[in-house]
Each structure stands twice: as C-alpha cells, then as structure tokens.
Amino acid sequence: xxxxxxxxxxxxxxxxxxxxxxxxxxxxxxxxxxxxxxxxxxxxxxxxxxxxxxxxxxxxxxxxxxxxxxxxxxxxxxxxxxxxxxxxxxxxxxxxxxxxxxxxxxxxxxxxxxxxxxxxxxxxxxxxxxxxxxxxxxxxxxxxxxxxxxxxxxxxxxxxxxxxxxxxxxxxxxxxxxxxxxxxxxxxxxxxxxxxxxxxxxxxxxxxxxxxxxxxxxxxxxxxxxxxxxxxxxxxxxxxxxxxxxxxxxxxxxxxxxxxxxxxxxxxxxxxxxxxxxxxxxxxxxxxxxxxxxxxxxxxxxxxxxxxxxxxxxxxxxxxxxxxxxxxxxxxxxxxxxxxxxxxxxxxxxxxxxxxxxxxxxxxxxxxxxxxxxxxxxxxxxxxxxxxxxxxxxxxxxxxxxxxxxxxxxxxxxxxxxxxxxxxxxxxxxxxxxxxxxxxxxxxxxxxxxxxxxxxxxxxxxxxxxxxxxxxxxxxxxxxxxxxxxxxxxxxxxxxxx
Numbered sequence: 001x002x003x004x005x006x007x008x009x010x011x012x013x014x015x016x017x018x019x020x021x022x023x024x025x026x027x028x029x030x031x032x033x034x035x036x037x038x039x040x041x042x043x044x045x046x047x048x049x050x051x052x053x054x055x056x057x058x059x060x061x062x063x064x065x066x067x068x069x070x071x072x073x074x075x076x077x078x079x080x081x082x083x084x085x086x087x088x089x090x091x092x093x094x095x096x097x098x099x100x101x102x103x104x105x106x107x108x109x110x111x112x113x114x115x116x117x118x119x120x121x122x123x124x125x126x127x128x129x130x131x132x133x134x135x136x137x138x139x140x141x142x143x144x145x146x147x148x149x150x151x152x153x154x155x156x157x158x159x160x161x162x163x164x165x166x167x168x169x170x171x172x173x174x175x176x177x178x179x180x181x182x183x184x185x186x187x188x189x190x191x192x193x194x195x196x197x198x199x200x201x202x203x204x205x206x207x208x209x210x211x212x213x214x215x216x217x218x219x220x221x222x223x224x225x226x227x228x229x230x231x232x233x234x235x236x237x238x239x240x241x242x243x244x245x246x247x248x249x250x251x252x253x254x255x256x257x258x259x260x261x262x263x264x265x266x267x268x269x270x271x272x273x274x275x276x277x278x279x280x281x282x283x284x285x286x287x288x289x290x291x292x293x294x295x296x297x298x299x300x301x302x303x304x305x306x307x308x309x310x311x312x313x314x315x316x317x318x319x320x321x322x323x324x325x326x327x328x329x330x331x332x333x334x335x336x337x338x339x340x341x342x343x344x345x346x347x348x349x350x351x352x353x354x355x356x357x358x359x360x361x362x363x364x365x366x367x368x369x370x371x372x373x374x375x376x377x378x379x380x381x382x383x384x385x386x387x388x389x390x391x392x393x394x395x396x397x398x399x400x401x402x403x404x405x406x407x408x409x410x411x412x413x414x415x416x417x418x419x420x421x422x423x424x425x426x427x428x429x430x431x432x433x434x435x436x437x438x439x440x441x442x443x444x445x446x447x448x449x450x451x452x453x454x455x456x457x458x459x460x461x462x463x464x465x466x467x468x469x470x471x472x473x474x475x476x477x478x479x480x481x482x483x484x485x486x487x488x489x490x491x492x493x494x495x496x497x498x
Contacts, residue, residue: 117160117478120209120258125302126348127393128434129477135496136438136450142464144495146481147185151178152489153197154205155389160478161212164188164231168219169489170197170205175221177210179234182481185493189234195221200253203470203487207256207298213282218266222254226268228285238285246287247272249295251317252340256298260312262325264288269314271296277314277323289328294319298344299391304355304371306331313355317341320357322371332375338363345387348394354379356415360388360405368418380418384411389472393434395453400439404429410441412455424458431474446471446486448494466492 121127135143152169159166165180175195179188198204200222208220216237217229224242229235242248242255249271260267265279265288276292299315303325310325318341322331336343339362348356353372358365364386369376385392386405393400398421399413408428412421428444438461439451446467452459467486475484480497 115160115479116162116212117158117476118212119159119260120157120211120300120474121302121346121391122433122476126350126434127346127391127432127474128395129436129440131435131477131480133498134435134477134480135498136435136461138450138462138464138496142466142494143462143482146183146493146495148493149180149185149491150489151485151491152176152205153203153487154207154489155203155472155487156206157209157474158476158478158483158485159210159212160476160483161231163479165483165493166210166212166217167483167485167491168206168208168210170195171489173197175206175219175225177217177219177227177229177234179217179231182479182493191227191229191234191236193221193225193227193236195223195225198222198254202472205487205489207253208300209258211259211261213261216282218259218261218282220255220257220259220268222256224248224250224255226259226280226285228282240280240285242268242270242278243272246270246275246278246290248275248278249273251296251298253298253342255296256344257296257314258300260301260303262303262310262312265325267301267312267314267325269296269299269301269316271317276316277312277321277328279325279328291323291328291330292316292321294321295341298342299346302347302349304349305353306371313347313349315343315345315347315357315359317343320347320376332371334369334376344389345391348392350394350415356392356394356399358385358387358392358401360386360403364388364405366392366399366401366413366418368415382413382418382420384420384423385413388429390429390431390474393432393439393453395434395437396455398453398455400432400434400453402427402430402432402441404444408444410439410451410458412458414455421455422457429472431472433475433477435477440475440477440482442466442471442473442475442484444471445469446484448475448482448484466494 152171154169156168163182165182168177173196174192176190176192178190207222210217210219215231217231219227226240228237257269266282268278270278273293275290276294278290279288295317297315297317301312301314304311313322318337320334320336338359342361343359345358355369355371366382366385368379385401386403388404390402397415401411410424410427430443433440437453439453441449448466449463450461469486469488471486473485482494485491
C-alpha cells in the first residue's frame with residue numbers, strides 16, 4: 001500500500017534525531033538509500049516479468065511496481081533529510097521536503113506511471129487499462145468529443161505515451177505511421193513508406209499496432225516491412241524486411257502481429273523455416289535468435305515466466321508455442337487448429353502459472369492452461385467463447401469476452417470452473433478492454449458501451465454510438481481520453497476526464 005502522510009509523519013523521531021546528530025542521519029540515509037536503490041534497480045530490471053496482483057500479468061517496460069514506488073519515496077525521504085540536516089539547515093526546510101514527497105506518495109504510482117498504453121495488449125499485457133478517476137457515466141449525448149481525424153484504412157489500434165498517440169493506416173498505397181497530440185489531434189509527425197493497398201477479404205490496410213519503447217517506435221506492415229522510428233520526430237532509425245532479410249513466410253491475411261519489445265529484444269511472429277519466431281536487437285535490428293518452422297498466426301506475442309525464467313508465447317497458425325526469451329529455445333508447443341489457420345486473439349497471461357487462450361473460426365474455444373510444467377495442462381475448456389479478433393479480459397475471478405462466432409455476444413465465464421455465467425447480445429465481431437472494474441466494449445458497428453465487470457448479470461453504465469461502418473479496432477483509454485476508429489480510418493478521441 002502507498003504510504004500515507006500520517007504513516008510518514010509517524011517516523012518523525014528519525015528526523016528529530018537527524019536534526020540533532022548529523023552522523024545519525026548519514027548512517028540512516030546511507031543504509032536505507034542503498035537498500036532501497038537495490039530494490040528499485042531489481043524491480044526495474046525484472047518488471048517485464050513480474051506478476052501484477054490485480055490483472056495477473058507483467059507491467060510494461062519502464063513501469064515501476066508498487067513496492068518500487070514505496071522504495072523511491074522512502075529512500076528520497078531519508079536522503080532528503082540527510083542532505084539538509086547534515087548541513088545544519090533549518091527544520092522547516094526538511095518539513096517542506098517531507099510535505100512535497102508525502103503528497104507524491106499519496107498520489108501513488110498510478111497517478112504518475114500507469115496511464116500510458118505502450119503496447120497492443122496494454123501495460124499489463126492483459127488487455128487491461130490501469131486508468132483511474134475517469135468519467136464512466138455519460139449523458140444521453142455521450143462523452144465529449146475531443147477531436148476527429150481520418151488516418152487511412154486499417155485495423156491498427158493505438159499506443160499512447162504522454163501526450164503522443166501512435167497508430168497507422170494506409171493511404172494511396174502508402175502505410176503511414178501517425179503521431180498525434182492526444183488532447184488536440186494535431187499531427188506531431190507522420191512517416192510514410194510504400195506499401196501497396198490490399199483488401200485481403202476485409203476493408204484492408206494496416207493490421208498491426210505500433211509499439212512504443214522508450215524513445216523508439218516499432219511498426220510492422222502487413223507486407224513484412226519492419227521499421228524502427230524515433231518517437232520524437234518519426235525519423236527512420238533502422239528497417240528490415242521479414243521475408244527478404246529473414247526468410248519469413250506470409251500467411252493468407254499476411255502479417256498482423258504487433259512487435260513485442262522485452263529488454264533488448266524485439267519479438268516477432270515471422271513464419272518460415274528456422275525463423276518462425278524471431279528476436280532482433282531493438283537498437284540495431286540485428287538477429288539475436290530464431291527458432292521454429294511454423295506458419296505465422298495473427299495474434300500478438302505476450303511475455304510469461306517459465307520456471308522462474310523469462311519466456312514468450314506466440315499463437316501460430318496451428319500451434320501455441322513458448323520460447324525461452326534469452327536463448328530462443330522452444331519450451332513447449334500445443335496443437336491448436338482452426339479454419340484457415342486463423343488464430344488472432346492474443347493469449348492472456350495470468351498469475352499462478354496460468355494462461356488463458358481463445359480463438360474463433362471453426363474449432364473456436366477458450367481453454368485455461370497450467371503452464372508450470374514441461375507441457376501445458378488443460379484445466380478447463382469453454383465452447384461458448386469463440387473470439388475472432390478480440391481477446392479476453394479477466395477480472396475478479398471471471399473471464400469476459402466478445403464472441404462474434406457465438407452470435408456477437410458478450411460472455412461472462414467463471415475463471416475457476418470455466419462455466420458460462422451470463423451472456424448479452426448486441427456486440428457482433430466487436431472488441432473489449434478492461435478498465436479497473438469496468439468493461440469498455442465496442443460493437444463492430446461502433447456502439448461503445450461501459451458496463452460493470454461483474455458476475456451478477458450484464459449491467460450497462462453508459463453507451464454512445466461513436467462510429468459507423470465496420471469497427472474491429474480495440475478502444476484504448478489513456479490519460480482520460482478514449483481513442484477508437486473504424487476500419488476505414490475514421491478516428492475519434494473522447495474526453496472522459498473527471
């Protein structure tokens with residue numbers, strides 16, 4: 001729990017002693033700062049693999065776990081007292097520092113770190129937003145429209161860092177990566193490269209979502225072009241071609257997976273012999289390792305841990321495959337066949353070495369796997385859940401999923417037993433995002449719904465028709481704004497700041 005102001009002030013005897021005896025302050029500061037710094041350093045290095053107690057997956061690179069935040073605040077308190085007391089400054093200066101840092105502690109990590117959405121499956125890799133304090137109750141007119149834009153055809157979703165929004169679309173045989181201002185929609189930069197438009201049995205255009213890592217952006221076009229761009233100005237830092245450079249093989253709908261950045265690696269589902277799963281150096285684009293011969297799927301990779309070591313899971317055309325992150329060694333493989341070899345829903349990593357997997361098309365189903373051993377063990381199977389492009393979310397012991405292949409229904413299923421608890425019609429081949437204890441569900445016709453993530457029946461809170469035409473893009477909530485678009489590229493940004 002984040003330390004409150006009262007708990008901080010209860011330690012006032014430490015600071016009284018420090019004011020009287022600078023040596024006392026120095027010893028306390030050096031000991032505690034060293035300990036806390038070690039804890040923070042360890043947390044930052046492992047944050048991509050830690051389990052999140054609320055959503056069951058790892059925080060994205062660069063986010064601090066709650067215990068790290070506590071370490072930072074406490075260490076700063078001790079260090080600040082040491083610096084000012086040891087130089088015989090006045091008490092009021094120490095208390096001033098205490099007041100500022102205690103206020104930050106009260107805000108907690110969510111207020112500072114938890115609002116960015118850097119990867120397709122979100123900050124915890126579970127299709128869940130860590131946003132708090134947003135307005136979920138709308139008038140009949142719907143939420144306030146911040147801005148609209150036309151960004152080219154495609155089903156690319158959004159990533160957000162600070163005031164910058166990233167997405168992509170195809171315009172006149174060019175893929176364009178857009179960087180927009182979150183609050184105004186103004187174009188900060190755009191980077192275009194030739195990519196012949198193809199419908200591919202839907203509206204066509206882009207399919208993958210740009211990934212943000214630090215000051216870089218990684219974008220994969222459906223024809224195999226991989227670009228690393230500067231987040232600052234969109235300049236191309238390096239580029240590769242998955243087929244020409246690594247022998248990749250296109251699946252029927254070509255590439256759709258979003259690049260996954262873990263540590264120094266960019267993980268990609270490439271297909272082809274020897275490099276079906278590929279890890280590149282994120283700084284240079286050089287190959288680090290490649291493994292497997294499977295055809296690529298359309299889902300986005302997610303990180304897991306396997307026996308305490310970092311690993312990654314990919315949903316291939318006919319298999320679910322896990323690799324050791326460092327070496328690329330295959331850890332296990334599970335057969336999973338559907339019509340047309342379409343596995344497009346990203347698996348959901350959960351606590352206790354569990355993995356939730358779902359798909360649609362012929363043979364669609366959901367299963368909960370125990371992945372603690374050498375081979376996955378199926379704990380249950382549910383045939384109501386048939387996700388086509390959307391992925392499941394998990395909250396409070398229940399699974400929620402929009403299932404186009406099951407009559408366009410929103411389902412609630414017990415995570416413990418796998419039994420269906422309730423269902424609600426009206427979502428088509430829509431998409432779903434979890435925000436705290438609420439569901440942000442969008443139908444494939446652009447009706448956006450906020451509902452309670454509860455097992456006690458379907459309970460709608462708000463809804464608004466925000467888009468028309470076909471909508472296969474996951475809505476994203478970040479920094480008090482909801483971003484959504486349809487497959488034609490019509491984009492809306494809704495202001496839901498409280």
